[in-house]
Amino acid sequence: MTNPRALRQKLVAAPYLVWAAVFIVVPLAMVAYYAFTDPAGNFTLSNFHEIAGFSHTFILSIWLGLLSTIICLLISYPLAYLITRCSPKTQRLLMVLVMLPMWINLLLRTYALMKLLEDTGFINELLSLLHLPPVHLINTEGAVVAGMVYNFIPYMILPIYNVMTRIETPVLEASRDLGCNGFQTFRRVVFPLSIPGIVSGVTMVFVPSVSTFYISSKLGGSITLVGDIIEYTFNSEANYNTGATMSLILMGMILLCMLVMNQFTGGDEEAILV
Amino acid sequence: MADLIVSLQDVTVAFDGEIVLDRVSLDIQNGEFITLLGPSGCGKTTTLRILGGFVEPQAGTVTFDGRSMKGVPPHKRQVSTIFQRYALFPHLNVYDNIAFGLRVRKTPEAELCERVEQVLNMVNLRGFEKRRIQALSGGQQQRVAIARALVTRPKMLLLDEPLAALDLKLRKDMQVELKNIQKSLGITFVFVTHDQEEALSMSDRVVVMNDGRIQQIGTPQDVYNEPQNAFVADFIGESNIIDGVMLRDGLCRFAGRDFECVDGGFDREQPVDVVIRPEDVKVGAPEAGMLSGLVTGSTFKGVHYEVIVDVNGFKWMVQTTACITVGEHIGLTVGPEDIHVMRKSEYSGLFGDYSTFSDEMDRLSDPAFSAEEAAAAKGGDGDDD
Ligand SMILES: Nc1ncnc2c1ncn2[C@@H]1O[C@H](COP(=O)(O)OP(=O)(O)OP(=O)(O)O)[C@@H](O)[C@H]1O
Ligand SMILES: [Mg+2]
Numbered sequence: 001m002t003n004p005r006a007l008r009q010k011l012v013a014a015p016y017l018v019w020a021a022v023f024i025v026v027p028l029a030m031v032a033y034y035a036f037t038d039p040a041g042n043f044t045l046s047n048f049h050e051i052a053g054f055s056h057t058f059i060l061s062i063w064l065g066l067l068s069t070i071i072c073l074l075i076s077y078p079l080a081y082l083i084t085r086c087s088p089k090t091q092r093l094l095m096v097l098v099m100l101p102m103w104i105n106l107l108l109r110t111y112a113l114m115k116l117l118e119d120t121g122f123i124n125e126l127l128s129l130l131h132l133p134p135v136h137l138i139n140t141e142g143a144v145v146a147g148m149v150y151n152f153i154p155y156m157i158l159p160i161y162n163v164m165t166r167i168e169t170p171v172l173e174a175s176r177d178l179g180c181n182g183f184q185t186f187r188r189v190v191f192p193l194s195i196p197g198i199v200s201g202v203t204m205v206f207v208p209s210v211s212t213f214y215i216s217s218k219l220g221g222s223i224t225l226v227g228d229i230i231e232y233t234f235n236s237e238a239n240y241n242t243g244a245t246m247s248l249i250l251m252g253m254i255l256l257c258m259l260v261m262n263q264f265t266g267g268d269e270e271a272i273l274v
Numbered sequence: 275m276a277d278l279i280v281s282l283q284d285v286t287v288a289f290d291g292e293i294v295l296d297r298v299s300l301d302i303q304n305g306e307f308i309t310l311l312g313p314s315g316c317g318k319t320t321t322l323r324i325l326g327g328f329v330e331p332q333a334g335t336v337t338f339d340g341r342s343m344k345g346v347p348p349h350k351r352q353v354s355t356i357f358q359r360y361a362l363f364p365h366l367n368v369y370d371n372i373a374f375g376l377r378v379r380k381t382p383e384a385e386l387c388e389r390v391e392q393v394l395n396m397v398n399l400r401g402f403e404k405r406r407i408q409a410l411s412g413g414q415q416q417r418v419a420i421a422r423a424l425v426t427r428p429k430m431l432l433l434d435e436p437l438a439a440l441d442l443k444l445r446k447d448m449q450v451e452l453k454n455i456q457k458s459l460g461i462t463f464v465f466v467t468h469d470q471e472e473a474l475s476m477s478d479r480v481v482v483m484n485d486g487r488i489q490q491i492g493t494p495q496d497v498y499n500e501p502q503n504a505f506v507a508d509f510i511g512e513s514n515i516i517d518g519v520m521l522r523d524g525l526c527r528f529a530g531r532d533f534e535c536v537d538g539g540f541d542r543e544q545p546v547d548v549v550i551r552p553e554d555v556k557v558g559a560p561e562a563g564m565l566s567g568l569v570t571g572s573t574f575k576g577v578h579y580e581v582i583v584d585v586n587g588f589k590w591m592v593q594t595t596a597c598i599t600v601g602e603h604i605g606l607t608v609g610p611e612d613i614h615v616m617r618k619s620e621y622s623g624l625f626g627d628y629s630t631f632s633d634e635m636d637r638l639s640d641p642a643f644s645a646e647e648a649a650a651a652k653g654g655d656g657d658d659d
Pocket of ligand 2: 318319320358434
């Protein structure tokens with residue numbers, strides 16, 4: 001271990017290690033510290049009892065996050081598949097279109113969606129022009145899910161598209177050659193080979209959806225999610241202990257979900273990093 | 275052996291308006307080992323893909339067992355393909371890769387297991403069932419591809435340069451193995467290669483292609499001994515191809531004198547191309563030879579020397595076991611049966627003169643080049659394409 005090459009590699013990695021320590025390990029330790037102490041700094045588990053009162057918020061957050069993840073998946077998978085079927089030039093254009101919204105600030109996008117969904121917003125104006133009855137869209141769970149889907153869908157399309165383009169044409173031809181029709185080729189070859197993309201897409205949509213606070217507060221009205229409460233306890237109440245406890249539990253749940261998801265890829269794929 | 279399995283009639287294929295196959299007609303007999311041989315880009319893979327159902331010809335007919343194959347998709351054809359780069363399923367292990375075709379056909383599990391074991395034995399891969407594809411060597415992947423294609427018991431196997439990625443030793447072994455498999459199963463093999471030695475040693479018949487057209491179809495002996503034009507003569511083995519005139523049956527004039535030969539059936543005074551293989555030329559003293567010339571190059575090849583001789587400006591390649599050095603004057607003799615006469619073709623004059631032979635080119639472009647180095651380099655790289 002003391003050969004110069006290994007030493008040099010360690011030196012190269014050093015700045016990253018420092019960065020990781022300062023910005024990842026220390027904050028995590030602080031979150032854990034606050035979660036297990038009271039405002040006076042004494043060890044306590046009362047924060048966790050307090051959190052029990054928010055269990056419905058947790059359930060709602062996970063439910064809406066799950067819903068938006070499933071919707072994203074249902075839209076993205078066929079879309080990504082169709083994109084890979086286009087000519088290389090069209091593929092590039094379509095992928096730029098997919099990523100275009102990501103260049104626009106999240107707040108701006110959410111505000112735009114708000115203007116669309118409001119009772120006096122674009123959709124309802126259009127309905128009244130057509131002499132149709134108005135629909136109440138804003139401040140519903142549906143609006144929150146729509147906001148999540150709209151904001152996070154590129155993170156689903158991208159990894160799925162990536163794994164699909166990496167499937168080599170001869171492999172698909174081999175499947176046809178061995179007796180598969182188009183659908184069987186999809187089921188036996190394309191789908192299994194795209195699972196790593198699905199796993200990373202699901203992770204990348206589910207995690208921000210569960211912990212979002214901005215989307216729910218702008219589009220959900222009185223609907224509060226875990227993210228909202230964490231934000232509120234830290235910012236308005238300056239109650240670091242409750243907020244930190246919620247963060248810790250949220251992190252635990254996300255970690256659990258990711259572990260479950262990773263089971264589908266056999267663990268050794270680059271599921272999260274695609 | 276006598277019944278036809280596949281017939282291509284005037285098959286033409288164009289990609290983006292560019293003709294890739296030009297009126298190709300080919301009959302394949304049931305149970306034969308037929309090889310498509312030609313330089314890169316000549317349309318070998320395209321021909322194979324027509325048989326597999328991946329390319330639909332613009333014109334011409336393809337029949338399989340007497341039935342037209344027009345519009346029949348790959349999965350409904352009784353052929354299996356071994357692709358140029360194996361194309362194994364990366365998400366399946368060795369066993370599941372091989373079982374793939376049987377699972378699609380809903381073969382009962384007991385029979386499936388038995389048949390997979392059987393082909394695993396055939397390709398010497400017992401004990402590799404659970405291996406991941408990524409954990410196999412190139413030669414092993416090759417065997418999996420063969421097993422996967424054979425397990426469905428196709429009537430015809432299409433092999434697209436299956437040995438190209440293997441090293442020389444392994445390639446030789448696999449050539450023998452493939453040939454044995456073909457013999458023992460008795461199924462038709464359509465084999466693609468651009469390696470002429472491989473084609474000659476394995477095939478019942480060879481189809482020589484160039485520029486999207488078939489140049490010659492025949493047994494390995496036919497295409498070697500009786501090439502139909504200058505392209506075939508040059509592509510298969512080494513050839514001296516000399517401009518000549520057929521005086522009458524059995525007499526032909528080239529290199530400034532008349533030679534007795536065994537070919538006939540030409541018009542009087544008809545211009546022809548004359549092919550003489552380097553190994554058929556006998557080397558002797560200048561005054562004893564039919565022709566004489568100055569040695570301008572000599573390369574040791576192990577079994578023999580490869581000698582370039584300048585005879586009145588035309589450079590011959592001859593092979594001899596005698597040690598001959600540059601600057602010597604030697605005589606050349608050819609017997610009547612060593613002279614092969616061909617009709618003129620579009621390839622006349624393009625091949626068969628060794629004045630631009632690579633050794634000399636190297637020497638011209640590299641001032642520091644010495645003859646010893648030339649010999650060492652030539653012997654060392656095996657000079658195999
Ligand atoms: N899908 C395609 N689109 C356009 N051109 C093609 C396509 N497939 C093949 N070609 C062209 O057709 C010609 C013949 O190709 P083919 O693959 O049959 O050659 P080949 O004899 O197999 O060559 P190699 O030994 O390099 O594999 C080439 O010029 C190639 O560029
Ligand atoms: Mg090819």
